[in-house]
Amino acid sequence: MSAEKNTQEILTDFEVRSLDTVCINESTQQHPxxxxxxxxxxxxxxxxxxVKAEIISWFRMQEMFRFQSFHMYGVIGTAVxxxxxxxALIKKFKVKTIHGEEIHFTPKKFNKGQIIGGLIFGLGWALxxxxxxxxxxxxxxGITVMIIVLLSAITGTWVYGYMRDRLPH
Amino acid sequence: xxxxxxxxxxxxxAGVLIGLIVPxxxxxxxxxxxxxxxxxxxxxxxxxxxxxxxxxxxxxxxxNLFFVGGILMGAFIAAFxxxxxxxxxxxxxxxxxxxxxxxxxxxxxxxxxxxxxxALFTARGMVMMVAGGFLVGFGSRYxxxxxxxxxxxxxxxxxxxxLIATCCFMAGGFLMxxxxxxxxxxx
Numbered sequence: 001m002s003a004e005k006n007t008q009e010i011l012t013d014f015e016v017r018s019l020d021t022v023c024i025n026e027s028t029q030q031h032p033x034x035x036x037x038x039x040x041x042x043x044x045x046x047x048x049x050x051v052k053a054e055i056i057s058w059f060r061m062q063e064m065f066r067f068q069s070f071h072m073y074g075v076i077g078t079a080v081x082x083x084x085x086x087x088a089l090i091k092k093f094k095v096k097t098i099h100g101e102e103i104h105f106t107p108k109k110f111n112k113g114q115i116i117g118g119l120i121f122g123l124g125w126a127l128x129x130x131x132x133x134x135x136x137x138x139x140x141x142g143i144t145v146m147i148i149v150l151l152s153a154i155t156g157t158w159v160y161g162y163m164r165d166r167l168p169h
Numbered sequence: 170x171x172x173x174x175x176x177x178x179x180x181x182x183a184g185v186l187i188g189l190i191v192p193x194x195x196x197x198x199x200x201x202x203x204x205x206x207x208x209x210x211x212x213x214x215x216x217x218x219x220x221x222x223x224x225x226x227x228x229x230x231x232x233n234l235f236f237v238g239g240i241l242m243g244a245f246i247a248a249f250x251x252x253x254x255x256x257x258x259x260x261x262x263x264x265x266x267x268x269x270x271x272x273x274x275x276x277x278x279x280x281x282x283x284x285x286x287x288a289l290f291t292a293r294g295m296v297m298m299v300a301g302g303f304l305v306g307f308g309s310r311y312x313x314x315x316x317x318x319x320x321x322x323x324x325x326x327x328x329x330x331x332l333i334a335t336c337c338f339m340a341g342g343f344l345m346x347x348x349x350x351x352x353x354x355x356x
Binding site for chain 2: 013016017019020021022024027029031033035036037038039040041042043044045046047048049050051052053054055056057058059061062063064065066068069070071072074075076077078079080081082083084086087089090095097098099101103104105107108109110111113114115116117118119120121122123124125126127128129130131132133135136137138139140141142143144145146148149150151152153154155156157158159160161162164167
């Protein structure tokens, strides 16, 4: 009985977590918390690339949106090609995780948010010159005023959550 | 070697490395590349306020917080361990445009005259940082992801809704940079 109740709670929690997100944690395995340090390591590498390839530069974003530089198109385009080939290989060879778990993919459902929210995000992206990842990187490289941008972005997310039921989806 | 690493890295090196993050996270533990969800986890952890959207066990997503913690540390390492001594190279047309708004400081990755604690209390700085941040947070969650979740992870997995989202990100960006930003700069 208690196990059944437990399962019910986990399912509900999963449903809430799955709302409006593309990056839900799919793993059902339980690991000690310090296993998360492997993601810290990947993050460190990512942070170095962010800074050294100037992906976090306000100037590079402005050039991208004015078609004045190929740099950002090259970065995103190459990343998508490499990512797509990797995912195709993972699917074809049924590659498992290092813990022996099957790798899952969840198809993304279309809703109006991808259009309306996408446009709103784009406006903010060009204005701040940073999407969420670079905000963290800029704070890390000592541009401490970006903490204000981060707090503002968290506020924006909270307001979205507050208004969610009244917004077209 | 160090000097070689200090100069700005070309797009193909960065693109390949970022692309490889997608399979790395999947193989390390079935994790889908995405960053904006952390803003939601921050709300769920600190101000759930009985809002259904924030009532979930954010601790199950703590890997994502470690991931952004890593980005923060990596950026610190790159900025202080491998600093590029030269000013940022910027397209001359953009420099000419920015010059008309009084922006001519290229010593940082961001224009210090717009993005700094001093600029925060000017009208245009306030709009750029406070309003801009709000739009990023609101829009990315409304769209269900940001550049990493939709443009890189979603497109890599050939998801057409992510293609729509990516096109809208770009459309919003073009609109802001070319049509709205000139007015904000004059504030």
